[in-house]
Amino acid sequence: MIAAGIDCGLENTEVVLWDMDKSRLCFSTSANNGTNTTDEVVRIALCKATKQVGITLKEVKIVATTGTFASNVSAAHIRVSPSQCLATALNKFLPSARTVIDFGAGKTLVVKCEGGIPLSVALNDKCAGGSGIFLEMVAKLLHIELSNLGDLTLAGKQTVEVQSTCAVFAESEIISLISAGKKREDILRAIAYACACRIYPLLNLVTWQADVAMVGGVAKNIGIVKAIEDLIGAQLIVPEDPVIWGALGAVLVATQ
Amino acid sequence: MTKKIVAGIDMGSRTAKAVVFSENKILGHYIDFAGIDSAFESRRVLEKAVDIAKLPRDCISYIVSTGYGRIIVPFADHNVTEITCHARGAVWLFPNTRTVVDIGGQDCKSIKCDAAGRVQNFIMNEKCAAGTGRWLERVAETLQLPLEEIGSLSLQPVSKPATISSVCAIFTQIDILMLLGAGVHRNDILAGTLDSFSSRVWTLVERVGFEPDFLICGGGAKNIGFVKRLEAKAQAKARVPPEPQIIGALGAALIAQERVC
Numbered sequence A: 001m002i003a004a005g006i007d008c009g010l011e012n013t014e015v016v017l018w019d020m021d022k023s024r025l026c027f028s029t030s031a032n033n034g035t036n037t038t039d040e041v042v043r044i045a046l047c048k049a050t051k052q053v054g055i056t057l058k059e060v061k062i063v064a065t066t067g068t069f070a071s072n073v074s075a076a077h078i079r080v081s082p083s084q085c086l087a088t089a090l091n092k093f094l095p096s097a098r099t100v101i102d103f104g105a106g107k108t109l110v111v112k113c114e115g116g117i118p119l120s121v122a123l124n125d126k127c128a129g130g131s132g133i134f135l136e137m138v139a140k141l142l143h144i145e146l147s148n149l150g151d152l153t154l155a156g157k158q159t160v161e162v163q164s165t166c167a168v169f170a171e172s173e174i175i176s177l178i179s180a181g182k183k184r185e186d187i188l189r190a191i192a193y194a195c196a197c198r199i200y201p202l203l204n205l206v207t208w209q210a211d212v213a214m215v216g217g218v219a220k221n222i223g224i225v226k227a228i229e230d231l232i233g234a235q236l237i238v239p240e241d242p243v244i245w246g247a248l249g250a251v252l253v254a255t256q
Numbered sequence B: 001m002t003k004k005i006v007a008g009i010d011m012g013s014r015t016a017k018a019v020v021f022s023e024n025k026i027l028g029h030y031i032d033f034a035g036i037d038s039a040f041e042s043r044r045v046l047e048k049a050v051d052i053a054k055l056p057r058d059c060i061s062y063i064v065s066t067g068y069g070r071i072i073v074p075f076a077d078h079n080v081t082e083i084t085c086h087a088r089g090a091v092w093l094f095p096n097t098r099t100v101v102d103i104g105g106q107d108c109k110s111i112k113c114d115a116a117g118r119v120q121n122f123i124m125n126e127k128c129a130a131g132t133g134r135w136l137e138r139v140a141e142t143l144q145l146p147l148e149e150i151g152s153l154s155l156q157p158v159s160k161p162a163t164i165s166s167v168c169a170i171f172t173q174i175d176i177l178m179l180l181g182a183g184v185h186r187n188d189i190l191a192g193t194l195d196s197f198s199s200r201v202w203t204l205v206e207r208v209g210f211e212p213d214f215l216i217c218g219g220g221a222k223n224i225g226f227v228k229r230l231e232a233k234a235q236a237k238a239r240v241p242p243e244p245q246i247i248g249a250l251g252a253a254l255i256a257q258e259r260v261c
Helices: A038-053 A081-095 A132-141 A146-154 A167-179 A184-205 A222-232 A242-255 B040-052 B084-091 B133-142 B147-154 B168-182 B186-208 B224-234 B244-260
Strands: A002-008 A013-019 A024-032 A060-066 A099-103 A108-114 A117-124 A212-216 B006-013 B015-022 B025-033 B060-066 B099-103 B108-113 B120-126 B214-217
Touching: A002 A038, A002 A117, A002 A222, A002 A242, A002 B040, A013 A038, A013 A242, A013 B133, A024 A038, A024 B186, A038 A108, A038 B099, A038 B120, A081 A099, A081 A117, A081 A242, A099 A167, A099 A184, A099 A242, A108 A184, A117 A184, A117 A212, A117 B108, A132 A167, A132 A184, A132 B168, A146 A184, A146 A222, A167 B133, A167 B168, A184 A222, A212 A222, A212 A242, B006 B040, B006 B120, B006 B244, B015 B040, B015 B244, B025 B040, B025 B244, B060 B084, B060 B224, B060 B244, B084 B099, B084 B214, B084 B244, B099 B186, B099 B244, B133 B168, B147 B186, B168 B186, B186 B224, B214 B224, B214 B244, B224 B244
Parallel strands: A002 A060, A099 A212, B006 B060, B099 B214
Antiparallel strands: A002 A013, A013 A024, A099 A108, A108 A117, B006 B015, B015 B025, B099 B108, B108 B120
């Protein structure tokens, strides 16, 4: 029997297929929402997933959803909170992790958990400063591919400071820095540390404990990972395929 | 005795304003975008204001600067905070003013003052784009409309105002795009966004304490949709100066006049 977990994020939607008999992941995919409705994105992703695995849509017995637009999914059987998804997924696949940072496009969620239970939660979903969307804006401004952002950030030196915490004002600041001839990697370094400074209070709010894992699209940015590690003085565990953890947790909760 | 001519210069983050003043009269004023070189810009707007006043370039006896860039006006005789200047300028224009709401390019403030234009309480947001001119600019850009039109369009809803729950400029932009995708009319989107904007500003006003009469100034005062909504929240009519962006420079000029005489 196959179950699906769907994480409907602000920018991207992840779908995982879980083999309930063999108790393992059989497929995962991530799709950009574009201008499609949530239902359309989910339908296309589910079709792709079931085709790859060689089953029909009808054979997906349970559909579990989570994320910003989870309530838009008409085919859902169960909706799971993001923090519960993360706590469950961590408990199964990263049992040493006590704290997780989910750094997505529009929200940053920090959860302290134990034994699959979220103990405390801190969330920023109101301010785009330091968000994944903000990093995309920065990449565009500096004419860098999003996938190269991390490496270039690591090459940066501490010669520049970005004062603004607001994404809109920071954009202007960056333009001024570029006009002043500052190096892109140095600007990126400053931005990375500014983002880490936004995460830090969330970690403190949950009274974080090691090990700390990081998931979400921004976990692929090694520059941000390093900046957070420097700030908290601890290593982060970044799992392979960090974007699927919400969807994975949803389907695990649904099939428990 | 030759009358003393003074000037006030308000160096904002987006625009520079100059007011030439003498014997309790505004003789000339000028507004322009601030640009990169503040020192140069400040001199330029002053010279333009003096030219508009049809006066010789060297006629100014005393200059007070204010605003975000007030300390980088190299030729100013004195600098004063924009909070103080806005209160002074507002009360000079309309003596019954007790609350000043300024929507600047990159900040917004609410000021409570007394009959002499002295500041009793204030709150200023310059960290977050919500409630500032930049926020409105982004809304206009997202809807591909001139900034000058969004206010009046927001007062002409086709259906009911869209619900915009975001305060952040970026998230609001995303909300707008989704509403457009869902086929909501842009007037209704504008109604919703201006509702959100006005609520945000009103929160600041309430924190400082509201007392009529109130004056709205800054670039944001030119947005009729915002003005009407704030009046509805205040349940009072707002004073909007004919040149709402020069209130800070005016206040600076008033202080200059006091200091030189």
